[in-house]
Amino acid sequence: MSKTTLFQHVVTPEEDGELLETVLRKQFRFSRRMMRVLKHEKRVWVNGEWIFFRSRVKEMDLIRIELNIAEDVEYISPEEVPFTVVDEDEDLIVVNKPPNTVVHPTGSHQHGTLANGLIYYWQQRGENHKIRPVTRLDKDTSGLMVLAKHAYGHAFLADQMAKKRYERSYFAIVHGNLIHDRGTIDLPIGKVPDVPLLRFIDFSEEGSRAITHYEVVERFSHASVLRLWLETGRTHQIRVHLSSIGHPIIGDELYGNGEEEKHLIGRQALHAKSLKLYHLRKRDWVAWEAPIPEDMKQLLHILRRDS
Template sequence: MGNGHIAFRHQVIKEEDGRKVRQILSNRFRFSRRMFRRLRNENGMVKVNGENVFLTSRIMAGDVIEVAMPTDEGEGEGTPPQPIPLDVKYEDDDLIILNKPPGIVVHPTRRHPEGTLANGLAYHWQERGEFHLIRPVTRLDRDTSGLILFAKHAYGHAFLAKQMEKRRYQREYLAFVHGRVEQEKGILDGPIRRVEEGSIIRKVSFDGVRAVTHFIRVRQWKNASLLRLSLETGRTHQIRVHLSHMGHPIIGDEMYGGSGEELGMNRQALHAGFLSLIHPLSEERFSLESSLPEDMATLQEKLDKE
């Protein structure tokens, strides 16, 4: 990617012979209506065999379509950059994956207008001579650590969001919970809603929004268990609410009935340790893992000594 554009290239196959450029781009790259509008407003962005064409042009097998899709450069002020340390696990022209530490908010809010992961990301890109709007594909609570994914452009964000809808994007979390979980694995299926209007606290309730969490027990101790969890849906505080409702709140999660002072945990012992996704341009699947952060690793050592 360069000069504010994302490059797409496709050689037309026999089954696509005679189709319109727009139809092929829609099927091959899943361009949205908004993206097609941008292409119509920019001259010379779509070429076939090196020549400018209209989206309504019909093409033949063997033809090469090339698209230069405008990116975010010049679109608004973006998030104010701040020099905040980032642990970059992976980055290319289309996305970036960070290993988020606990205690930092992902995006500026009224209560946290600065000092967020997004501010640090804007600074990181500024130092590289890049500009991108902050497009988180997933979010993590302030005190949840682990892998978090951002798209660098609208196409990548739309592609990855669609993956999540189709459950092709996989996320796994590790959580230390109170008590011995007797089941080796299970499904937590309970609708979630706010406890009351305006509250940030959620609860399982029949009139809530559908929420499904899968878990596998990894280890057990005398009064604690380590679970690996995956999300079928992505509700706010979903894992925390479901585990609390199950009777096994996360160690350190005081909001949902857990405690951690005696074990040295001053936040919920929840870590996003694994993700697997299909890349928006190459469409190849790749996976990343993140080991336990220092406080959770220390917690495990303490549990091993009990």
């Protein structure tokens, strides 16, 4: 596997006469730490020559950046774990995570995680990467996740997420019929004291603002199909918000009646269906979709049959 990856940029008319470091920050959003590394290791060339970062560039100059992506990789045992690769390039990988799959090994889940599967998948291709999730999903939520394949990719994409420069939608099947066809849930979420896993609607100073937008896609006798968009990214946000307005997700054991609904579906009926990000190398928006999984299709079949 190559230990470096190359980025290029041709100086635009608007950038003519600007400092090299100004162009680098604007075009690549390098962190201060990465700028120091690039400067120290002399990994930036203009027209094939190394120049000082305080030098000025001219229109049509070719800037080449060679990033060192070799790193000490944490040990995670490689295991053949089922997941689908939706898209992959030298900077990122987009996967469709199946339900009942933890993203990263924890004290109680050392094996069978998505990370174990990715390490195995990359090793089969002669590659070696750290596990760098840009987006995350609960164990029993299925759907799209994006992971970066090097530190710069993760920093760039994490910055995009922090600035809300992304679009992400979810598909959920909930109890009951919502009054409105579309709406917004704007309720703060906090941690349940002494129960690290649980969250609740918390109007105290400890609560963090959380905003979820929804649209009803289909209605049944006693259930609804929703498409949801997050304006914030709190833990269990969709699950807590929907439960708080009296429409818990079918199969949700923490915030609904999941234990009593095993005959319908063995997990919460929540799926990360679409994702759109600004790509660090293509300098353009890229979008992906993941089909509705079979267990949720079966649940839809039951609800349509019984309505």
